[in-house]
Every structure is written in C-alpha cells, then in structure tokens.
Amino acid sequence: MDQWLYALHCLNGVLFFYLITSVCLRGHSREVDDQASLMPFADDPAVAQRVEQAIGKPVPAVKPDVALEA
Template structure:
C-alpha cells in the first residue's frame, strides 16, 4: 500500500513539475522545440516540412575552414 502511495505521489509530482515548467510557453514555442532534432540536416528538415507543413528553422552548415599551412592533421 505504501508503494502504491509513493508511486502515485511521484507521478503527481512529475506532472506538476512539467506543468510548472511549461506554463509560460506558447504553442509556437512547443512546436519549435519539437522540430529542433531535425534542424541540423537540411535534407531531413525539408522532408519534415513536406510531411508536417511546419517550417523547420534549419541551421546552415558551413564548409570546413581551410587550414593554415603547417596546421594539417598529423598522421602517425
């Protein structure tokens, strides 16, 4: 019986904590947060946009910087 009470208290506590953390978030904020995992791959972001109709703010991945002469990889 004590175990059931503790488990119920834990579930209620987690629910209250999540509700408190999200109380000032708008629906747009939550939608943007759900699309973050797709933002680093432009091709996947495009597919998610086509599938969901939501705009993914994809990060533009730049080309690797050219290294200064003498600063290349050391191969042993």
C-alpha cells in the same frame, strides 16, 4: 503507523512532482513546443525540407559549421 507515514510521504512526493511540473510547463506555448520538436531536423537542410513538406510547417534549417563537416 509507519505504513501510513510512508504512504503520506509518497503522496507528498507525487503531489510535489505534479505541482513543480505544472509550474514549469505553464510558461510554454504551443509554438515553442512545436519549434523544439523540429530542432533535430534543423541541421540537415534536405531532411528539414522533407519534414517541412510532410507536416506543412516551416522547419528552420541551418547548415552545420564547416569545421564540423570534416
């Protein structure tokens, strides 16, 4: 009986994780996900330009603050 109860708890955990994840991802659009995937390249304009040429999508390049370039 304990094995069935443990299996039921595990199944409930997986189901809960699936439902919460699907609810959280429901609000995302493809455009937001694409922009988020390009963020690591945004702080280096040269790299952003190379990535933009490679994939054909605009990368919002922003120069880092002068204080961070020391």
